[in-house]
Amino acid sequence: MKTGTFEQVLAQPAQAEQLPPCGANCATGTDVRGWIAVVAQRHKLGLTDADAISQAWRMVADVNPFPATLGRICPHPCEAGCNREGKDGAVAINALERFLGDWGLRQGLSLERMESDPKPERIGVVGAGPAGLSFAYQMARRGYRVTVYDGEPKPGGMLQHGIPEYRLPEEVLTGEIQRIRELGVELRLGTAIGRDVSVDELRTQHDVLFLGIGAQRAQRLGVEGEDGPGVWSGTEYLSSVNRGAPPALGDDVVVVGGGNTAIDAARTARRTGARVTLLYRRTRQEMPAIAAEVEEALVEGVTLALLAAPLRIERTGEAVTAITVQRMELGEPDASGRRRPVAVAGSAYELPASAVIAAVSQEPDWEGIGSLYTGPTWVKTQPWGRIDEQLWAGGDALGLGIAGIAIAHGRRAAEALHAQLRGQPAPAAPSRAAVTGKAIKPDYYAACARTEAPALPAAQRLVSPETEVHATIGEAEFLEEVTRCFSCGLCFGCEQCFMYCNGKGFVRAEHAAPGAYFTLQLDACEGCRKCIELCPCGFLSAQPLA
Numbered sequence: 001m002k003t004g005t006f007e008q009v010l011a012q013p014a015q016a017e018q019l020p021p022c023g024a025n026c027a028t029g030t031d032v033r034g035w036i037a038v039v040a041q042r043h044k045l046g047l048t049d050a051d052a053i054s055q056a057w058r059m060v061a062d063v064n065p066f067p068a069t070l071g072r073i074c075p076h077p078c079e080a081g082c083n084r085e086g087k088d089g090a091v092a093i094n095a096l097e098r099f100l101g102d103w104g105l106r107q108g109l110s111l112e113r114m115e116s117d118p119k120p121e122r123i124g125v126v127g128a129g130p131a132g133l134s135f136a137y138q139m140a141r142r143g144y145r146v147t148v149y150d151g152e153p154k155p156g157g158m159l160q161h162g163i164p165e166y167r168l169p170e171e172v173l174t175g176e177i178q179r180i181r182e183l184g185v186e187l188r189l190g191t192a193i194g195r196d197v198s199v200d201e202l203r204t205q206h207d208v209l210f211l212g213i214g215a216q217r218a219q220r221l222g223v224e225g226e227d228g229p230g231v232w233s234g235t236e237y238l239s240s241v242n243r244g245a246p247p248a249l250g251d252d253v254v255v256v257g258g259g260n261t262a263i264d265a266a267r268t269a270r271r272t273g274a275r276v277t278l279l280y281r282r283t284r285q286e287m288p289a290i291a292a293e294v295e296e297a298l299v300e301g302v303t304l305a306l307l308a309a310p311l312r313i314e315r316t317g318e319a320v321t322a323i324t325v326q327r328m329e330l331g332e333p334d335a336s337g338r339r340r341p342v343a344v345a346g347s348a349y350e351l352p353a354s355a356v357i358a359a360v361s362q363e364p365d366w367e368g369i370g371s372l373y374t375g376p377t378w379v380k381t382q383p384w385g386r387i388d389e390q391l392w393a394g395g396d397a398l399g400l401g402i403a404g405i406a407i408a409h410g411r412r413a414a415e416a417l418h419a420q421l422r423g424q425p426a427p428a429a430p431s432r433a434a435v436t437g438k439a440i441k442p443d444y445y446a447a448c449a450r451t452e453a454p455a456l457p458a459a460q461r462l463v464s465p466e467t468e469v470h471a472t473i474g475e476a477e478f479l480e481e482v483t484r485c486f487s488c489g490l491c492f493g494c495e496q497c498f499m500y501c502n503g504k505g506f507v508r509a510e511h512a513a514p515g516a517y518f519t520l521q522l523d524a525c526e527g528c529r530k531c532i533e534l535c536p537c538g539f540l541s542a543q544p545l546a
Contacts, residue, residue, distance in 0.1 A: 010527030011542035013497070013505075017515055018435035018489025018538055021081030022093060025434075027404030028064040029411070032078050032093055033490060035059040035100075037514035040482040044493050044512055049479065057104045060097065061111055064407050065137045065180055066130065066159075068101025068172050072470075073163055074404050075290040081434070083488050087442045089450035091484050092473075098453075099478045105175045111141065111183060119143045121421055124206030126150075126193055126369060129157020130403045131395025132212025133180055134410030140183040142418050147206070148185060151192035157214050158396075159403060161239040162261065164268045165466040170242075194368020208390050208417060211372060211379065212410065215396035217365035221256060221358045225313030230320035234261040234359025241268055249274050250354025254323050256280075256310055257359035258287040263294060265357045266302045271465035276302045277351060281309040281328050281341040296469065299458045309341065311348055313356055323353045364397045384416035384426070385409055392417055435489035439538030442486070444494075451481040491539045493517035497531035506531070515539070 022032040035056040038045070042052035060067045071094060082090035103109075123139050125132045128150035136146045154160050156173050181187060191197055202209060218233030220226060232240075232247065234257060240246055251274055255266040258280035270276045278297070280287060283306050287294060298304065307328045314322040327347035330339035363377050372391065373379055378399055381387050385394045394409025395401075415427045453470045461469055473481070492514065498506040503524040509516050532540045 009529065010545050011529050011532065012522055012525045012527055012545055013520065013529075013531050013535075013540040014543045015491070015520060015539060016541050018439070020488035020490070021083060021434045022078040022091070022488075023434075025077045025081055027074065027077060027402055028070070028408050030060055030063050033485065033487060034514065036091070036093075036096065036482050036485045037487055037490065037492060039479065040485055040487075041492055041514055044517070045514075049475075053100065053103055053475075053478075054107065054109060057100045057109055058112065060100055061104065061109075063411055064404070065111055065134065066101070066173075066176050066403075066407060067097050068105055069159060069168060069176055070404055070407075071095070071098025071101045071472075072168050072172070072468075073159075075292075075402060083435075083437045083440045083486055084442070084445075084484060086437070087445070088447050088484075092451045092453075092481050095451060095453050095473050096478060096481055098472050099475070101172075101176070102472045105172070111137065111179045113141045113143075113183065115141070115143045117143055118145070119421070121145075121207040122205065123147070124149065124202050124209045125212060126202070126209060126372070127157060127212035127214055127395070128152070128155035128187060128189070129212055129214045129395060129406065130159055131214070131397075131406035131410040132157070132210065133177065133185075134407040135210045135212060135392075135394065135414050136185045136410075137180045137183065138411050138414030139418070140180070140185045142414070144418075146185045147188060149188050149191045149193060149197065149202075151190065151195075153190050155187055155189060157212075158216070158235070161242050162235055162264070164238065164241065164264055166267075166271070166461065166469050167264070169468060192368060199369060199371050203390075208392065208421075209372065210385075210410075210413060210417075211369075211387075211391070211393035211397055212395045212406075213364055213366075213369070213397050214406075215362040215364050215400055217363050218358065219361040219363060221310055221360060223310050223312055225315055225320075226356075226358070228315065228320075229318050230315075230354065231313060231356045231358065234265040234357055235362060237265050237357050238268060246272070247355075250320075251275060252352045252354045253277070253357065254279060254310075254351055254353045254355070255357045255359060257361075258282065258289055259359065259361075260289045260293065261362070262357075262359035263289045263297050265359050267293075267297050267300055268465075269355075269357065270297075270300050270302050271462055273462070274354075277305050278302055279305045279308045279310060279323075279325060279351075281307065282330065282338060283307060286338045300461055301458070305351070307341070309343070310356075313353070314350070320353055320355055322350045323356055324348055324350050362396070362400065383429075385413035386416060386420075389420070435538045439541075440486055440488055441536040444496075444536035445484075445486060448480070448484050450484070451477045487514075487537045489538050490515040491517050492537060494536060496534040496536065497540065500530050500534055502526055502528060502530070 076094035079090040125148040312324040328341040331342040334340040395406035505524040
């Protein structure tokens with residue numbers, strides 16, 4: 001490069017796709033910007049509304065066969081780093097995904113196969129939860145024969161048995177699972193490993209096994225009075241409700257815990273008409289539950305008792321009558337990075353209780369299948385979920401997480417296993433850094449309020465306990481919301497560079513596509529940097545003059 005002040009400011013543009021925050025933070029690994037771009041830029045691409053929406057659905061379903069499900073239950077970490085947040089609110093990605101998922105169900109869209117030739121290997125899956133079904137889907141679409149075993153009469157794992165109807169209607173989950181079955185995946189339900197089929201039989205019948213058993217064994221409170229009627233685990237209680245056999249709770253219910261299961265249990269119990277108090281030993285800021293769900297619980301009348309831990313469950317005969325609670329204060333951070341709760345001496349008090357629901361944590365249940373994995377409680381795997389050549393795993397058995405992570409585990413394990421079986425290179429992990437807000441120019445984009453899904457009033461939620469709290473946005477709202485995306489790090493055809501280039505260094509691409517609207521003719525570039533300074537989405541970066 002030449003020396004001198006003028007020459008040093010000269011630079012040529014480089015077209016370099018950058019990873020957007022939404023894609024970097026998406027639990028399932030979905031190309032969020034990509035599928036939004038197809039719809040937002042549909043007119044530039046010559047697509048009808050319906051064709052663009054269906055194409056976007058297929059892009060999502062390629063990595064996540066549960067868009068309607070996750071559109072309802074995911075805590076949407078994709079929205080957390082959205083560069084639009086500081087302007088007028090993050091793009092409502094979760095609402096958009098839910099619309100796509102429902103669109104796919106309404107239109108009867110089918111999951112697509114990737115390879116038509118049948119493979120000789122027989123694949124077995126233990127557990128019909130999100131990890132197991134995601135793995136089964138990805139293997140089946142590549143031509144493998146897949147059989148999924150689950151001890152429950154209905155598939156879905158915690159999606160089926162642990163999430164209330166008012167958050168995830170059964171018909172939505174059933175519809176999305178049915179598409180996986182249509183690929184040829186065999187579900188053997190009501191089949192417990194170790195009871196109905198032995199581990200040795202599994203190994204004999206299948207070339208490879210995938211463990212997607214989840215973490216359905218509830219941890220105990222470890223307090224006096226816990227054993228006996230009137231006390232349930234969070235998963236046990238929610239499962240009984242979803243099976244249509246809810247237990248009688250009485251008028252005063254105490255739920256112990258601060259995670260999503262605890263919040264779901266508290267909101268479900270509130271729908272019985274009971275007074276519900278949720279005990280959590282830290283403050284609200286430390287609660288691992290989805291913040292929006294905590295707020296919904298408060299709106300519905302659940303009481304939070306924070307910095308409080310159970311000491312003892314009081315009984316008269318066998319009946320629960322109260323729970324003795326210990327006040328807590330926060331001390332030094334523990335292994336989780338959160339400040340450790342410490343008991344305050346002499347601060348115990350009683351809360352009335354007719355039932356107690358313990359939802360403090362969960363772990364895998366190895367009953368009947370312990371010989372498949374002899375490690376610690378949580379499964380330890382190599383990259384992509386590999387334990388050994390014939391055994392893979394994913395989901396909550398590896399550690400508690402959201403459903404999107406379990407779905408990603410299943411997909412990545414299937415991709416890596418397919419590569420192993422076909423003698424192909426293992427998939428590589430993405431290494432790009434997310435584009436920063438400094439590269440984005442929010443002022444270029446017109447102000448536009450974020451779309452919010454309509455919600456039932458709190459009083460109506462308690463009158464109609466199984467009715468969904470939030471509705472799916474309409475098509476017009478969907479098509480409006482996608483236009484709010486900044487397309488961070490990828491050209492969206494704004495034409496700023498084309499219009500203001502003095503040397504005519506930008507030429508329209510013959511075949512337009514998101515990220516490919518113009519080609520560079522650097523021999524015409526004058527190095528003025530104007531295009532780089534005007535590019536609103538951070539797609540153009542500076543490189544020294546040749």
